[in-house]
Amino acid sequence: MERGSYKGRKEYIPALAEKLKRFGLRATPQRLAILAFLEGNTSHPSAEEIFRELKPRLPSISLATVYGTLEVLRREGGIQELTIDSERKRFDPNPKxxxxxxxxxxxxxxxxxxxxxxxxxxxxxxxxxxxxxxxxxxxxxxxxxx
The missing domain is CATH 3.30.1490.190 (Ferric-uptake regulator, C-terminal dimerisarion domain)
Known part of the structure; x- marks a missing residue:
């Protein structure tokens, strides 16, 4: 699966909000969209790719919000930060x-x-x-x- 399994599925918003809460984050529309994009995503996107994908649907999202959310998720063990690509950091929602x-x-x-x-x-x-x-x-x- 390339993109997140939650993409466009409103019934999963409460589950995503609870996940953000476990990581100490408020469930803002921007953070919910970031987490939804990552869920089940196997493309190992960069912060910039996540931002470019979400910006058309969420004009209020900023690259700083994407970076900040990814940093908290990484620090709390919710995602992996990959350094396999010397051009940019990539992120994997599978923390195992x-x-x-x-x-x-x-x-x-x-x-x-x-x-x-x-x-x-x-x-x-x-x-x-x-x-x-x-x-x-x-x-x-x-x-x-x-």
């Missing part, structure tokens, strides 16, 4: 650890199948406390290989 693949030709970021061998680092490495880690893959996606 998983691997990503960046196609060097089309620039698309993919979630890799869960069945890949998982890397589990020790909690401590030579005195360093490990909180999290990422493993990113780069190459050509199936479409670009053709």
């Amino acid at each position: 650890p998983h691997n990503h693949f960046l196609c060097r030709n089309c620039g698309r970021v993919y979630d890799l199948p869960v069945g890949l061998p998982a890397l589990t680092p020790p909690k401590k490495i030579e005195g360093f406390w490990v909180e999290t880690f990422t493993v990113d893959f780069y190459g050509l996606c199936p479409a670009c290989q053709k």
Whole structure:
């Protein structure tokens, strides 16, 4: 799924509002739209892409609101911030650890199948406390290989 599963489905607004509340955010129309756009979204959008998508429907939304909302969601563990793309930060609504693949030709970021061998680092490495880690893959996606 490219875009959020909540897009245009008013019956999910209370669920989205509750989710924002759990992260310490008021449920404004702008934040609800950001969260709705992210829910189920597998395109790993940047803040700028989210802003461009929502601006026509929400003229009052600002890029600062998008960045601020994403920062709170990231800090509270509701989304992942991906640094796989050196051009821009991207965001993944799936906060569970998983691997990503960046196609060097089309620039698309993919979630890799869960069945890949998982890397589990020790909690401590030579005195360093490990909180999290990422493993990113780069190459050509199936479409670009053709």
